[in-house]
Amino acid sequence: AQTVTQSQPEMSVQEAETVTLSCTYDTSESDYYLFWYKQPPSRQMILVIRQEAYKQQNATENRFSVNFQKAAKSFSLKISDSQLGDAAMYFCAYRSPNTGNQFYFGTGTSLTVIP
Amino acid sequence: DGGITQSPKYLFRKEGQNVTLSCEQNLNHDAMYWYRQDPGQGLRLIYYSQIVNDFQKGDIAEGYSVSREKKESFPLTVTSAQKNPTAFYLCASSSWGSNQPQHFGDGTRLSIL
Numbered sequence A: 001a002q003t004v005t006q007s008q009p010e011m012s013v014q015e016a017e018t019v020t021l022s023c024t025y026d027t028s029e030s031d032y033y034l035f036w037y038k039q040p041p042s043r044q045m046i047l048v049i050r051q052e053a054y055k056q057q058n059a060t061e062n063r064f065s066v067n068f069q070k071a072a073k074s075f076s077l078k079i080s081d082s083q084l085g086d087a088a089m090y091f092c093a094y095r096s097p098n099t100g101n102q103f104y105f106g107t108g109t110s111l112t113v114i115p
Numbered sequence B: 001d002g003g004i005t006q007s008p009k010y011l012f013r014k015e016g017q018n019v020t021l022s023c024e025q026n027l028n029h030d031a032m033y034w035y036r037q038d039p040g041q042g043l044r045l046i047y048y049s050q051i052v053n054d055f056q057k058g059d060i061a062e063g064y065s066v067s068r069e070k071k072e073s074f075p076l077t078v079t080s081a082q083k084n085p086t087a088f089y090l091c092a093s094s095s096w097g098s099n100q101p102q103h104f105g106d107g108t109r110l111s112i113l
Helices: none
Strands: A003-005 A010-014 A019-021 A024-026 A033-039 A046-052 A064-069 A074-079 A088-095 A103-105 A109-114 B004-007 B010-013 B019-025 B031-037 B043-051 B054-057 B064-066 B076-078 B087-094 B108-112
Touching: A003 A088, A003 A103, A010 A019, A019 A109, A024 A074, A033 A064, A033 A074, A046 A064, A046 A074, A074 A088, B004 B087, B010 B019, B019 B031, B019 B087, B019 B108, B043 B064
Parallel strands: A010 A109, B010 B108
Antiparallel strands: A003 A024, A019 A074, A033 A046, A033 A088, A064 A074, A088 A103, A088 A109, B004 B019, B019 B076, B031 B043, B031 B087, B043 B054, B064 B076, B087 B108
């Protein structure tokens, strides 16, 4: 099974600053998909951004962008102009086309935004 | 609006009792999943189903059971064999196509009385 590692259990950022959350994964596959999810205190899981492994261009969604390094098996999330509403748990997830519809999640990073 | 509905939001279980958590989706998704989340922890896969009348065990299936009689529904039963059931349970669904994300319900919090 694929493994997804988030090595930062907790992170903090000043409001309006930029923060990067790290994610690495272990796979022998060449084609796969990566996702970042946000889980605020309400516990709802919200999709933040997705990346296809075959695309070299890094995905961007407004203030959220990724730094996808396929050779290094790294998929970090950058949050620019951090807002109080960004405070949440962030989960990195991997989806393989070869293991049916199974998703593999990291253990999460808890982000605190300091006013 | 399409989405996933989990009920109830809060559930209490007595010792020796089986309880069933409901999960319904109207997204026409083929695959459905159940995850368990303990405080401050990540998501652990309990069961998943790719098609009707078929399901597979995840990493922590012991003490749980599921059924998939309809495409829209994937109920999870927490049996008395599950000795530590207190947790937050999330149901999710996804369509075929590996670039598609999972969609999640709002969760059910299960506690022991």
